[in-house]
Amino acid sequence: MATEKGLRERKKEQTREALSWAAIRLTVERGFDNVLVEDIAAAAGVSARTFNNYFSSKAEAIAARHADRGRRIAAELLARPADEPLWTAITEAVVAGFTGAPGGQTDPGPQWRKQVPIMLDSPALQGEFLRANAAVEADILAAISARTGIDSGQLYPKLLAGTVGAAILAVLDHWRQAEDPPPVAELLREAFGLLAQGPPTR
């Protein structure tokens, strides 16, 4: 009668999420430097020491939410019809990664627009976020490789995956800074559309 998996693993996943969300929430509320690991742990009902069993830094706990997207995007990319043009598949997979949410909302709603910047002005956060994005790129790279059969050690696929990652960052940055930006999904489609035309000739 086991619900798919052992109780153990479920609990782990649970506290991991709890910690991650608590870290995000508190950071948004008070700012990164005004949140102690202790606070996060307490908010998740766990000891401070345990926090570091899950994440090796405050920043990592926060960025983990973004890193997860990599897996979702990769999965979606592999699930797409094999005869679909690669760029289209990538575009849709990425969009899906930002809209398709498991359980909760993932596409950051308007309420986040104002809060997210607060997080990103902490240097440590920036670095960790970029690291997470690198992880996303790695996942995408693997998926591209699996899909096309091109060895992931080649320069070209790396370039491709890197471009995708950069596009994601550019979109998020734009969404973050623009006056009254369109939804992320829309921006993503626009970005990938622009990229599809290659760099400017002039």
Add this chain to the structure above:
Amino acid sequence: MATEKGLRERKKEQTREALSWAAIRLTVERGFDNVLVEDIAAAAGVSARTFNNYFSSKAEAIAARHADRGRRIAAELLARPADEPLWTAITEAVVAGFTGAPGGQTDPGPQWRKQVPIMLDSPALQGEFLRANAAVEADILAAISARTGIDSGQLYPKLLAGTVGAAILAVLDHWRQAEDPPPVAELLREAFGLLAQGPPTR
């Protein structure tokens, strides 16, 4: 009798460089976690406290070398003939940023091939290096904006600058991991050449 600039600024620049190089050298020799701030400071003939006046972390001191490239690339980009196609100008500017070295070598020679990876397996280093690359992108973005007249707040130029940054990372990563890689400059030209053709249609 001032040699261009005040003595003060020259000294500052000097210790900054000394600290940065010392940090790199020691990290390469012993590994990031086995280097104390104290050691770096000592190697540069300065107090530990002073180190943190220049850099706010060990990682930053190391990544600073990469961040500097941004300025050089941007300068080169602006110095190029205005009627040159943008993508060509960017390519050459980036290449110049990796080959043109002020005083010392900048294009990492073969001796670095084996050492650089040692640095990058420290999480903190990775994050900081990506941050430095983001700074490089920002410089490039500004230069692109200045050159084309397109507002840097627009999505498109951000996308462009981001792509350039991603290409640099991809190249370095490839150079780092490949068996017996060509010089960086060559890889860069190859990468930008590939990007010039846009994403794959299939």
Add this chain to the structure above:
DNA sequence: CGAAAACTTGCGCGGCGCGCAAAAAGATGT
């Protein structure tokens, strides 16, 4: 030369990340 400005240094504090070993909690066999 003497006052002002900029930089360096020592000291101390709060916090972090982790190794370690004991306790607690889930899993497993009979």
Add this chain to the structure above:
DNA sequence: ACATCTTTTTGCGCGCCGCGCAAGTTTTCG
């Protein structure tokens, strides 16, 4: 149901980091 094994949580302690502060020291400039 119980005893046992495995995995996770927890408390404690250590070394290090990054920074505020308040002297000292050095450069600049009138």
